[in-house]
Amino acid sequence: MRLSLTTAFAAATCVLVLAALFMVFVYVPTEATQGIVQRIFYFHVPCAWVAFLGFGLGAIAGAFYLFFAQQVWDDIGYSAVEVGMLFCTLVLITGSLWAKPIWGTWWTWDSRLTTTFILWLLYAGYLLLRVIGEESERVARLAAVVAIVAVLDIPLIVISVRLWRTIHPAVLVTRSGEHGLEDPRMLQTLAVSMLAVSALSAWLFWMRLKTVRARSRLFQLRRVLAATQALRNGAP
Amino acid sequence: MLAGFRALLHKDLTLERRGGRVVVEISVLSLLVLVVLVIAYGPQAGQRPVAAAGALWVALILSGLSGASLAVSAEHENDCLTGLRLSPLEPATIYAAKVAGAALTMAVSQAATLLLLVLFFNLQFDLNLLRLIPVLLLGTFGLCAISTLLGTVTSRLRAGEMLLALLAAPLYVPELIAGVKASAAVLGGASLTAVVLPLKILAACDLLFAVCGYLLFEYLAA
Numbered sequence: 001m002r003l004s005l006t007t008a009f010a011a012a013t014c015v016l017v018l019a020a021l022f023m024v025f026v027y028v029p030t031e032a033t034q035g036i037v038q039r040i041f042y043f044h045v046p047c048a049w050v051a052f053l054g055f056g057l058g059a060i061a062g063a064f065y066l067f068f069a070q071q072v073w074d075d076i077g078y079s080a081v082e083v084g085m086l087f088c089t090l091v092l093i094t095g096s097l098w099a100k101p102i103w104g105t106w107w108t109w110d111s112r113l114t115t116t117f118i119l120w121l122l123y124a125g126y127l128l129l130r131v132i133g134e135e136s137e138r139v140a141r142l143a144a145v146v147a148i149v150a151v152l153d154i155p156l157i158v159i160s161v162r163l164w165r166t167i168h169p170a171v172l173v174t175r176s177g178e179h180g181l182e183d184p185r186m187l188q189t190l191a192v193s194m195l196a197v198s199a200l201s202a203w204l205f206w207m208r209l210k211t212v213r214a215r216s217r218l219f220q221l222r223r224v225l226a227a228t229q230a231l232r233n234g235a236p
Numbered sequence: 237m238l239a240g241f242r243a244l245l246h247k248d249l250t251l252e253r254r255g256g257r258v259v260v261e262i263s264v265l266s267l268l269v270l271v272v273l274v275i276a277y278g279p280q281a282g283q284r285p286v287a288a289a290g291a292l293w294v295a296l297i298l299s300g301l302s303g304a305s306l307a308v309s310a311e312h313e314n315d316c317l318t319g320l321r322l323s324p325l326e327p328a329t330i331y332a333a334k335v336a337g338a339a340l341t342m343a344v345s346q347a348a349t350l351l352l353l354v355l356f357f358n359l360q361f362d363l364n365l366l367r368l369i370p371v372l373l374l375g376t377f378g379l380c381a382i383s384t385l386l387g388t389v390t391s392r393l394r395a396g397e398m399l400l401a402l403l404a405a406p407l408y409v410p411e412l413i414a415g416v417k418a419s420a421a422v423l424g425g426a427s428l429t430a431v432v433l434p435l436k437i438l439a440a441c442d443l444l445f446a447v448c449g450y451l452l453f454e455y456l457a458a
Binding site: 148 | 385399407410413
C-alpha cells in the first residue's frame, strides 16, 4: 500500500512526538533546583519557537498578499496565524503552570510575560477580525497589515529581558552568555522536543491550509455564480 | 505634496470648526471616563499622582479611539475616500493629513481633559502640568497614527468600533506603559530629564506607527 506524503509525514510526526514524550518524562534527568516541574520547559520553549515561526510566516504571507494580491498568500497567512495562536496560547498556559509552584503566582507583569501577552492579544484581534469581518479583499488587506505590524512585537519579546528587569529565567542563553542546560541529555531532549513540536505544527498548518484553500475556492465560486446570475437576470 | 497636505488638513479642521462633532464627543467621553474613575478610586484618588496619570491615559485611549473612528468614518459619506484616492494626492499624503487633523482635534479636547483632571484629582496648576504636555503630545500622535491606519477599514465593517479597539489597543500598550510611567513621575514632581527613557519609547513607537501607516495606508484605502 502506497502512503501519501501527508500520511507519511503524519506518521513521522507521531513517532517524533512519542519520542519527545519518552525523553521528557523518562530519559532526561530531573533538574536539581526546580524538580519535576522543570520538565514543562521542554514543551514551553518549542511552543514559543513555533508560535514565533507561525506569526513570522503570517507576516511574510501578509506582505506578499499586499504586494501580489493573490488569494493563496492570504490563505497561507491566515492558516499560519491560527497555528501560531494555538501554540502561543500553549506558551502562556505552560508558563503559568510552571510559574505557580516556582514563583508562587500564576501570572506577573514581568517584561517578557507582558510582551508575550501583548502578542497574544494582537493576534487574537487578527482572528476576531477574520471571524467578524466579512469575506472580502478589504478585510484580508487589513488582516495582512495587522499581521505585519503585530510581528514587530516578537523582537521586543526577545530584547525585553535586556531593556527591562525580568524574573523570567534565561536558560538557553544565560546572562553570562552560556547555556544553562548542564546535562547533555537536557540539550538532546530539548532538540527532539523542538523537532517534534515543529513537525506537529507543520502538519497542523498543512491541514488547516487545505481547509482554508477549499473555503476560499468556495467563496470564489459563489461570487462567480452570483455574477453570472446577475448577468442572466439583467439580459433582455 | 505639501500643498495637498495643507489643503486636506484645512478641510478637516474647517469641518470640525463648523460642526465641532469630534471635539465635543471625545471631550464628553473623557469627562465621563474621569468621573467613573474618580468614583471607582474613592476618596484617596486625590492623593496619588499615579491614579491621576492612569485615569488620564484611560480617558485618552477611549476618547482617542472613538475620535479617530469618527474622523475617518466621515470620509465614507458619499464615498469621499474614493474621491480622495482618485485625486492626484498620494495615499501617504492623505494619511499624513488625516493623522495631523485627528491629532490637532484630540489635542484640543485633551486641554479640556487636563482641566478636568486637575479638578477631580486635586492637582495644582503648576510646572508639573507643563511638563506633562510633551508626554501627552507624543502619546496622542501615536494613538492617532495607529487608529487612523486601522480605522480606514474598520469604520466600514460591522462591529467596526469594537474591532478598532481590539486591534489598536494591544498595539498601543508599549506607549501606554511608557506614557503612564512618565505622566505619574511628572505629576509627582519629577523633571523631564528623569523620564527620558519613557519619552524615548513614546517617540520610537510614534515613529514606528507613522512609518507603518505611511507605507501601508495605500493598501487599506483601496
